[in-house]
Amino acid sequence: MSNDVKLLLLAGDYVEDYEIMVPYQALTMLGYRVDVVCPGKKVGETVLTAIHDFEGAQTYSEKPGHLFKLNATFDAIDTDDYLGLIVPGGRAPEYLRLNPRVIEIVQAFADRPMAAICHGAQLLAAAQVIKGRRVSAYPACKPEVELAGGTYVEVEVTDAVTDGELVTAPAWPAHPTWLAQFLKVLGATITI
Template identity: 80%
Template sequence: MTEDVRLLMLAGDYVEDYEIMVPYQALLMVGYKVDVVSPGKKAGDKVLTAIHDFEGAQTYSEKPGHAFELNATFEEIDTDDYIGLIIPGGRAPEHLRMHPRVIEIVKAFADRPLAAICHGAQLLAAADVIRGRKVSAYPACRPEVELAGATYADIAVTDAVTDGELVTAPAWPAHPAWLAQFLSVLGATVTI
């Protein structure tokens, strides 16, 4: 694999820290070039992240994360330059879905390798690309997944589900399964 094989990742302020950092670094590690963009921002700008943890409350807790530096400029993105799309979760998808160009980008990957985790399903639902598919997401996103015409995959927080070229998972504890399934969809073989 060479860095000529490019993936696109959508980010925004308060993206979940682990859900942007871990896949970004893991995909770089196996040889992909990953361009991370956010509406209105250019390469070198940063987005703030949030750390979501499961501490026994009715929902996750949220703590300040890191500043993640973007490495590509949103306005310069041509979806034809990429073989796949990654959508991390956190609170970013709730505001990213309000940007028409973000929705266009997600739609462009409807029939290509696409990985979404946690609240990333909000972007999938807003782009109307999950109708008739089996989709996992953070449980609080279940109504949006079902209203968008998908079947919600009620799986363990450590699992992921693949439907065609779409790979989804409920939250960052699923990284091993989610990333392995996404690499399989991409056609990659990882050996140790």
């Protein structure tokens, strides 16, 4: 595959480290061009990431992650140029959902391939694109999914849910399943 097939990834400061790094690297390795953007930032600037882990507490722990260099400018994107959208979790969706342009972008992908993981469901709920759909997310997002008219699906942390062209998962341990399901939605076939 050439880098003619473009995917858009919405990022923000304190995006979950694995949930931005792994999809970006895996999809790029497969030949997709993945443009990573953040409101108010330009190509070459960075977002701070956070590492969330499950260490036996009642919720995840958070540690400083890496800097992720953006490879596209938010204000320059045209959603018509992209086949699909990736929405990683972490704390970024919490504030990104307050940006009207971010909401417009998510809405533009309502009927196209879209993959959201963990707290990415906060953006889906705010954009009102999950009504009547089955959605997985980090368990703390269940009320938001349901208030937005979605059906929250509780799955193992290593599993994912596909509803039409929407693929969702609870957290980064689901990457193998989540990405495999997203590739099917994108129409990709991988043979080894």
